[in-house]
Amino acid sequence: MVLAWPLDSSGAHDTERDKTIYSNEVERGRALRYSRIQEWLVLIEWAWSLLINIIALATGLSARLRTWAARIAPWRRDAVLPYATVVTILSFIASLPLSYCRGFVVEHCFELSNQTFRAWFGDQLKGLGVSLAIGVPLLQGAYWVIRRWPEWWWAILSALTAPFSVLMSALAPVLLLPLFNKFEPLHNRALAERIKALAAREGVHVADVLQMDMSRQTKKANAAFTGLGKTKRIVLGDTLLKEFSEDEVEVVIAHELGHQVHGDIWKLVALSAPVSVVSLSAAHYLAPPLITRFGARWGLDTEQGVADVAALPLLALIGGAALLVVMPILHALSRNFIEHPADRYALDLTGKRTAFISAMEKLGRMNLSNPQPSTLVKYLLYSHPPLQERINFARSYTSRKADR
Numbered sequence: 001m002v003l004a005w006p007l008d009s010s011g012a013h014d015t016e017r018d019k020t021i022y023s024n025e026v027e028r029g030r031a032l033r034y035s036r037i038q039e040w041l042v043l044i045e046w047a048w049s050l051l052i053n054i055i056a057l058a059t060g061l062s063a064r065l066r067t068w069a070a071r072i073a074p075w076r077r078d079a080v081l082p083y084a085t086v087v088t089i090l091s092f093i094a095s096l097p098l099s100y101c102r103g104f105v106v107e108h109c110f111e112l113s114n115q116t117f118r119a120w121f122g123d124q125l126k127g128l129g130v131s132l133a134i135g136v137p138l139l140q141g142a143y144w145v146i147r148r149w150p151e152w153w154w155a156i157l158s159a160l161t162a163p164f165s166v167l168m169s170a171l172a173p174v175l176l177l178p179l180f181n182k183f184e185p186l187h188n189r190a191l192a193e194r195i196k197a198l199a200a201r202e203g204v205h206v207a208d209v210l211q212m213d214m215s216r217q218t219k220k221a222n223a224a225f226t227g228l229g230k231t232k233r234i235v236l237g238d239t240l241l242k243e244f245s246e247d248e249v250e251v252v253i254a255h256e257l258g259h260q261v262h263g264d265i266w267k268l269v270a271l272s273a274p275v276s277v278v279s280l281s282a283a284h285y286l287a288p289p290l291i292t293r294f295g296a297r298w299g300l301d302t303e304q305g306v307a308d309v310a311a312l313p314l315l316a317l318i319g320g321a322a323l324l325v326v327m328p329i330l331h332a333l334s335r336n337f338i339e340h341p342a343d344r345y346a347l348d349l350t351g352k353r354t355a356f357i358s359a360m361e362k363l364g365r366m367n368l369s370n371p372q373p374s375t376l377v378k379y380l381l382y383s384h385p386p387l388q389e390r391i392n393f394a395r396s397y398t399s400r401k402a403d404r
């Protein structure tokens with residue numbers, strides 16, 4: 001739900017009109033290099049995780065780990081808990097070199113990071129802690145369902161995805177995000193009051209507007225709408241607040257307010273169920289024939305089939321491949337039905353076209369956004385319209401209010 005994420009960027013066209021984000025070719029070239037490197041590293045990370053799953057399966061490593069886990073399991077020789085714990089830690093270690101390269105080295109090369117290695121590694125360890133605390137019990141529960149309902153587990157787990165997403169959306173802003181950053185009410189009270197008044201005139205009760213110390217990690221700017229019910233909030237990075245004018249901050253808040261007014265968190269929750277159906281049903285239907293054919297060679301228990309936790313890398317491979325097919329569809333829905341309407345809402349609410357455009361340009365420069373994402377990159381990675389498209393839209397749009 002963020003306004004821009006690291007791969008957000010500007011338009012695919014290369015006309016003079018489109019070159020507004022970067023004032024000169026040096027700046028533009030630097031942004032292009034940065035985003036190309038990041039895009040490649042994302043793709044390499046995907047390929048690497050596929051490869052790790054294949055290796056774990058084909059070398060029999062997963063089977064040996066399960067046999068060991070069953071031996072030390074706390075109850076009824078159920079291997080899931082110790083297996084999932086060790087696999088989570090091993091995956092963390094295996095992905096560390098690439099995370100280090102993408103999240104630390106490249107960020108420092110382009111002078112975007114504010115973190116020492118120690119601070120960066122600390123954040124990684126916290127992330128591992130969260131995966132262990134949430135992911136491992138979740139897997140234990142999932143295997144209980146798989147064994148209890150061998151024919152319908154995929155449907156039951158898919159149905160449980162929506163309530164789980166609701167729970168996570170509601171809890172993340174108060175339980176998870178504060179582990180990494182500090183959240184405080186907007187320091188600029190006058191601005192907060194102005195936004196409240198603006199929203200009240202539209203009959204909207206604005207969620208809490210908070211600021212977070214994003215500068216702990218990065219020089220990049222960002223904003224987001226998160227939470228559900230009582231945890232609903234608009235969050236602005238201190239990096240953004242430092243560089244943006246009050247009018248620019250206002251349009252950014254108005255964009256996030258658009259997400260609140262349109263109930264976009266609920267749209268995302270609603271989308272999570274069909275996504276699970278696709279990936280889990282793919283695993284349910286494709287894994288058994290593969291286990292029958294290759295299971296013995298991989299050391300899997302062919303009697304148990306998918307209920308053998310040693311087959312987890314196979315389920316991850318199939319589910320991951322299915323997600324790869326679904327992701328471009330999800331991103332297209334997000335760009336067209338979540339993010340674009342929030343931009344239109346921001347322009348309608350504030351009537352500040354000039355501030356909207358300069359905010360997008362600043363966001364692009366601060367985040368070294370790609371000035372020319374290819375169509376393929378846009379479809380694979382972009383949950384938001386590229387910045388140049390957003391700017392071009394603002395230029396052509398006649399909002400409900402007179403432009404200021």
Ligand SMILES: [Zn+2]
Nearest residue numbers: 001002003342
């Ligand atoms: Zn947004």
